[in-house]
Amino acid sequence: MVVTVELISLPRNTEKNLMHLQSLRIQGFRRFDDLSLRFKSGLNIIVGPNNAGKTAVVDALRVLLSASDEGNLRLTELDLHQQRNGTRRTSATFTFIFSNLSDDDEADYMTALVPVKDSTETITGYEARFTVQYTQAEPGGRLRLRRWVGLHEENVMTTEMLEELRAIYLQPLRDPALGLKPEFDEALKTKPPVSSTNLALNTKHENMLGSELAQVLALELTSGDFNRFAARVGLAVGGMEIEQNGLGFNNLIYMAVVLSELALNTEATYCGLIVEEPEAHLHPQLQAVLLDYLRTVEKPAEGERAVQVFVTSHSPNFAALADIDSICCVYESPSGPAAFAPRDATFAVGKKEKLQRYLNVTRAELFFARRVILVEGTAELFLVEALATKAGFDLRKNSVSVISTDGLNFDAFLPLFGENAMQIPTAVITDADPPADFFPEKDSTLQLSANASLLKASEDDFVHCFFSKKTLEYDLAFEADRRQLMIDALKEIHPVIGKALETEIDEGVGDSEKAKRLYCGMFQRGETKEDVQKGRYSQILAYGIATSKTAVTVPPYLVSALQFVIGAVEKAGG
Structure with a gap:
């Protein structure tokens, strides 16, 4: 020219x-x-x-x-x-x-x-x-x-x-x-x-x-x-x-x-x-x-x-x-190509400004996604991707983007998705958020906190919420195969704590009691002891899950989330 x-x-x-x-x-x-x-x-x-x-x-x-x-x-x-x-x-x-x-x-x-x-x-x-x-x-x-x-x-x-x-x-x-x-x-x-x-x-x-x-x-x-x-x-x-x-x-x-x-x-x-x-x-x-x-x-x-x-x-x-x-998203909705401008979304006071501050290269991927999973933080980001692979879901090939909201900031991200926004499958994976001293049984009914209930109320045909009974790590500890992977990851970064905790868990009776002992031994160790850092620990645990030679069972609520967001698309290798 x-x-x-x-x-x-x-x-x-x-x-x-x-x-x-x-x-x-x-x-x-x-x-x-x-x-x-x-x-x-x-x-x-x-x-x-x-x-x-x-x-x-x-x-x-x-x-x-x-x-x-x-x-x-x-x-x-x-x-x-x-x-x-x-x-x-x-x-x-x-x-x-x-x-x-x-x-x-x-x-x-x-x-x-x-x-x-x-x-x-x-x-x-x-x-x-x-x-x-x-x-x-x-x-x-x-x-x-x-x-x-x-x-x-x-x-x-x-x-x-x-x-x-x-x-x-x-x-x-x-x-x-x-x-x-x-x-x-x-x-x-x-x-x-x-x-x-x-x-x-x-x-x-x-x-x-x-x-x-x-x-x-x-x-x-x-x-x-x-x-x-x-x-x-x-x-x-x-x-x-x-x-x-x-x-x-x-x-x-x-x-x-x-x-x-x-x-x-x-x-x-x-x-x-x-x-x-x-x-x-x-x-x-x-x-x-x-x-x-x-x-x-x-x-x-x-x-x-x-x-x-x-x-x-x-x-x-x-x-x-x-x-x-300034952004206008062009995407594929169930009825065909559609357009959505985030400036037209309804945000609570201060939430759009928070979203603007939180956007980085990884989170901005949501503007290019065909399917989205929103998680709380880095720990969940590592673990969900590893567990999805073990469950037979190829997130990449199914155009699923896993986005960390950096804590409980779902209310800053959710206005971008749903019936009145981008109509793409969006799964919110989070915790039921019970009191710190409450430890649900493996087969107990899900009990949502007030904040979790508000999040549940935001659901529509395109946005669904999926809750752990307490936290992702607690729910992982319900099964023996996952508990062993969790202990092995702990030993890698804290050998002494890991060895002592392994003995304590072996003495527990039933999956629910063992899950409580493992969780408290890492993340509720008391005022005089320092808790295990979730981010570092989850990165090592995710690697252990991904490289495990044996089958790893996936918590049911995560399977439901993956099935919802991927829908009828075939699993990896299916």
């Missing part, structure tokens, strides 16, 4: 908070029978598992926003949605709603306006509605393109309207050197238009990366090719040809150049940037730098305009660093 530099002399719009795409409805396109997405101004990060439809969302955006670009999207019969009965839809329809229109925008898009009404049917403002439709005239034939605005198909979408919607699309695995290349006459470098552009580019680049990582950029031009000046502007990096620079850094430079062009464009009514997989070729630190820079579009500098950015990503690192309100 070639980078062009335009010198604007008559600004049309210098406001920072301009119109933005509020929603997009996609009907009959590729995997989507009918999908609606809501966006916010500024940065939007579209995430989800492979084959969820993220690229289809990008191409749907391009149908309108890149309609005036060379090489814009061309749809064929194969792009029409194939229904479950095998037949294809005869049309693909894309409906775009823009909000936050200024008075000038409303005048320009008069025929596109749709009234916005409150609960009393009072008109509170207007939105602009654009519709693009591809229709199959006959089987095997070309698709017919139609565009209209507003509520009536007779309202034609004019070329002038399309030109006011300025968006740039950056495809995945791009080679930015193609757009940043050629050479430059030395005499031109000192001229004000060029020198000021150089200054702007270097300033933007340093703002993105910081002084430590920033490189020296300079405009270049193919010698003597004045007729194609705008089309042949390129960059030199630290005195080197752009092709000699690293691909990751070139992508950062290119995005900075493109964003600069859009931010300084005061002519277009709307400016957007569509980027697929911006994390490509970037290590985690530079991904964080890029994300910080993309956030700046929400608070443009003086003399710049707001730019709406759409990003697709496969990177949990990118999702972990992002503001939750």
Whole structure:
């Protein structure tokens, strides 16, 4: 792609908070029978598992926003949605709603306006509605393109309207050197238009990366090719040809150049940037730098305009660093592809902020999961994965993500799942949480604490809770084969304690008594003795379970949780 530099002399719009795409409805396109997405101004990060439809969302955006670009999207019969009965839809329809229109925008898009009404049917403002439709005239034939605005198909979408919607699309695995290349006459470098552009580019680049990582950029031009000046502007990096620079850094430079062009464009009514997989070729630190820079579009500098950015990503690192309100998840629900924005979820006071703080690369995997198991902490994380394998469930092949909530923080995570959120199987594995001095019998009825009962009440068709009688470690100690593995793991880190406890357990009568002795001997040792550290112990126990040559029975409540979250999918080796 070639980078062009335009010198604007008559600004049309210098406001920072301009119109933005509020929603997009996609009907009959590729995997989507009918999908609606809501966006916010500024940065939007579209995430989800492979084959969820993220690229289809990008191409749907391009149908309108890149309609005036060379090489814009061309749809064929194969792009029409194939229904479950095998037949294809005869049309693909894309409906775009823009909000936050200024008075000038409303005048320009008069025929596109749709009234916005409150609960009393009072008109509170207007939105602009654009519709693009591809229709199959006959089987095997070309698709017919139609565009209209507003509520009536007779309202034609004019070329002038399309030109006011300025968006740039950056495809995945791009080679930015193609757009940043050629050479430059030395005499031109000192001229004000060029020198000021150089200054702007270097300033933007340093703002993105910081002084430590920033490189020296300079405009270049193919010698003597004045007729194609705008089309042949390129960059030199630290005195080197752009092709000699690293691909990751070139992508950062290119995005900075493109964003600069859009931010300084005061002519277009709307400016957007569509980027697929911006994390490509970037290590985690530079991904964080890029994300910080993309956030700046929400608070443009003086003399710049707001730019709406759409990003697709496969990177949990990118999702972990992002503001939750910027994320939109595209995933597979029981009824087909669906979209969910965490900002639309209902959180208790302070819980969304807690979730934002708790998100890391591992936990952000939940935005890409097809099935989820939520556990309390690291100890349960190690043990559940090892026990699932022993029970014959391959979590990885069944796309199950086990997420630690770092204590009893389920209420910060659960708003993301369920009937009114992401409709994917979600199992919560936790403790019944009885008093510390209460030790349930092996065959006793489950007794839930007040907190556990509240958690149980949050269940729906997609979220189920599964409780141990006391703790996971206590329930593991009910069976002789598991008790021996637990004692062996204890001996590895505390040989003396392990040997003494083994003797004490052998003297116990019945599984329930032995489970109590083992549990108290490790985790309730009294005020004068230090308890065994669960995290370290569980890691060693999980290894022992995973490498055991003999069969290991799995507590029934864990088997139920695994069966629920995996459903009808076959067990490993089944």
